[in-house]
Amino acid sequence: MFIAVDWGTTNRRIYAIDDDGAVTATLRDDRGATAVSDYPAEISAMRAQFGDLPVLLAGMVGSNIGWRAVPYVRAPAGAEALAGALAEVAPGVFIVPGVSWQDGDRADVMRGEEVQLLGAVASGAVAGDALLCQPGTHCKWVQMAGGRIARFTTAMTGELFALLRKQGLLAAQLGGAVENGAAFRAGVAEGARRDLAASLFAIRAAGVLGLRDDADAAAHCSGLLIGADVAARLAQADGQVVDILSDPALGGLYQTAVEVLGGTARLHDSQTAFLAGITRIRELAQ
Structure with missing residues (x-):
């Protein structure tokens, strides 16, 4: 089992996930990256509620407004690249890196969206070669190739x-x-x-x-x-x-x-x- 957190700028969603990949508990609150100053205390509170488990964090928690700025993995990037670049920020607590893309002087970055993109492919919901759109404050348009994030554009x-x-x-x-x-x-x-x-x-x-x-x-x-x-x-x-x-x-x-x-x-x-x-x-x- 482990705890997974989709940690955004203004809110977060916490999941307890068992060994079969099933969600056993979930919590959504407004404790986003801009509302937190003591991350170790937040992790302690999560473990007190969900169990003393490994923790995997994704999103803005890994940015310069979060716990620690974790370097981006450069596209093209798949799940293997992200898993190999996890940053351990406390014992048993890891942050998933974001993904960057560059073509000459044109560049783009994402944090958190990469987990959804690769999950959509891993689950079989979308093909390994696909055009994905993630609407939101900053809408992502992503070209997947061979199951990896190949290139992307962010629109505000x-x-x-x-x-x-x-x-x-x-x-x-x-x-x-x-x-x-x-x-x-x-x-x-x-x-x-x-x-x-x-x-x-x-x-x-x-x-x-x-x-x-x-x-x-x-x-x-x-x-x-x-x-x-x-x-x-x-x-x-x-x-x-x-x-x-x-x-x-x-x-x-x-x-x-x-x-x-x-x-x-x-x-x-x-x-x-x-x-x-x-x-x-x-x-x-x-």
Whole structure:
């Protein structure tokens, strides 16, 4: 048995996993990397609750805002490479390294997503050669090759939407719900034009002139941003199916956007992928 932690910036999910790979207990809380200063105490509390077990940590806990900045493994990278580069930060406590990619002066990094990606392949949910999308604050688009992370692109789609909702000219209009309906789909189609700065201002104009109810503005704005992101990736996808690792709500928006723009998408549960990935890394490290 072991304890696995998907430790993000603002929250974390803790799992107790038995020798057969089954989850025997789980806990989700807001003790993300930015909320923790005494990591050894956090580990002691976990072991007190789940048992005195080995601990495998993934995500922002291994960054410069976490417990220790663990060096990235350079892509292409598979589960074997990650298992071989685990960092022991306390007795029986290991951090999974992130993955970096570089092509000339173009570079990208990830922490935590790599476990889901490799887990999706290890579980058989996706093929070893696949195009994967992980929606979120920073959306990852990843080309898998031979079961390894070959290259990837991060788009700040979710963060841009959050910033537009919080401040700036459009903030007052973007208080409505983001629903997977006509306004979102129209936004996706508009976003595919990739004239994003102008399309965003048009939200303001549509509200002022009464062309669109402000209750639909947030959905339309989300569609614009996701549509621009998806259109750029589909242009490079060469007809590949997009395998989306996400929860149903956000993943459903991306699936709709892919389909509106003429592609094909399949939705997979990101938590299931994480568990498969962290279990595989643990097996390879033993």
